[in-house]
Amino acid sequence: MLSQPWSRQSLDVSGHRFDDLRRWDASLQLGFVARDGVTRMRDMRHHGPLRVQRPFYPEGPNGSCHVYLLHPPGGLVSGDALRIEARVESGGRTLLTTPAANKLYRADRNGVAWQQDTLLQVDDDGLLEWLPQETIAFDGSRGCQRTRIELSGSARCLGWELLALGRPASQLPFVSGRLEQHFTIVRDGMPLWIERQPLDPTHRRFRGSWGQRGHGVQATLWAVGLEDGQAAVEWLRERLEAHQCWAVTWRHDVLLLRYLGDSRGDAWQLLEEAWHLLRPKLAQQPACIPRIWRT
Incomplete structure (x- = not known):
């Protein structure tokens, strides 16, 4: 039962609301399993406008399974509620990315927020790379992003989040609205980063x-499962010294690289170069750029 009166004008013919109680759900659940040395996408369930393209194997059958997450609307509006879940079982190797930037649009006249929840689970000896393209928050956007990563045993994970606030090139800075981001990484139930x-x-x-x-513009890259995290920190500081506006630390088995500046291009280049340096240490293979990034 609705908690407050409503009018027929607040619903469209499909039953979607357009008042301050509007909510449009979409979800995607993926499961990856390793069989005979090949990682396959065994499970794929979706609801609403969330899909995947077929798996790609640009690193060969024994390399990571590359999957592109598709959200045809191209962004989040008031009332959108997206939930993405992915699980990599023992021995699996998976790379998840997106074909384009994610856009967080201005809230409607009721100020209704959007939300996006991501749950990534990696079993013992599994590897997951979470490498979405950037997120662009329009002025007036309101919403919450939550990312939770659950690791088991010797699981490894590398990922990033790049957020650009406003559209300064169009003279539309981020001067109103409110965003909230939550990040959590746990291993065997013990928190590593909150x-x-x-x-x-x-x-x-x-x-x-x-x-x-x-x-x-801000960005965070994390890597969990490095054999020598402190050595990796020194390696990055040496090899990335030409870049500006960034720092890197390692604590509780989590390497964190941060960028805070004003250039999406510089932030993306920094993340990509750091990934190229760290990937061989986590996956024992060089980085293989998803071809969708170059189209």
């Missing part, structure tokens, strides 16, 4: 030197 980040351009943290400093 982080919550609110992004509100009207809050003093957004402009303060102890916060966002007014910058419009």
Whole structure:
């Protein structure tokens, strides 16, 4: 039963709401299993506008299974609720990416938020790479992103999130709205990294030197399962010294590389180069760029 009165005008013919209770759900569940040295997509369930293309094997049959996540609307609007779940079973090797940038559109006149939840599970001796293309938040967007990674045994994971606030090239900076990001990584139920980040351009943290400093682009890369994380940190500092506006640390088996600046291109180049350096240490194979990135 609805919690408040509604009018016939608040629903379209399909039953979707257009008032402040609107909610449009979409979900995708993927499962990957290793058989005879080949990782196959065994499970694929979806609801709403979330799909995948067929698996690709650009690294050969014994390499990672590359899968592209498709969201035909191309972005999130008020009331959207996306949930993505992926599980890599023991011995599997999977790379997940997207064909284009994800857009977070301006909230509607009721200020209804969107939400996106991602759950990634990797079993013992599995490897998952989570490499979506950038997310662009339009001015006035309101929503929450939650990413949770559950590792078991000797599971390994590398991933990133690149967020651009506003569209300065169109003279449309991010001056209103509110975003919230949550990241959690656990291994065998024990937390390794828990982080919550609110992004509100009207809050003093957004402009303060102890916060966002007014910058419009931020990125985080994480890698879990490196044999020598501190050596990897020194390796990155040496090889990426030409880049600016970034830092890298290692703690509790989690390597974190951060970027805070104003260039999506610089942030993406930094992430991609770091991935090229770290990938052989995690996967014992060089990085193989998904061809969708070059189209």
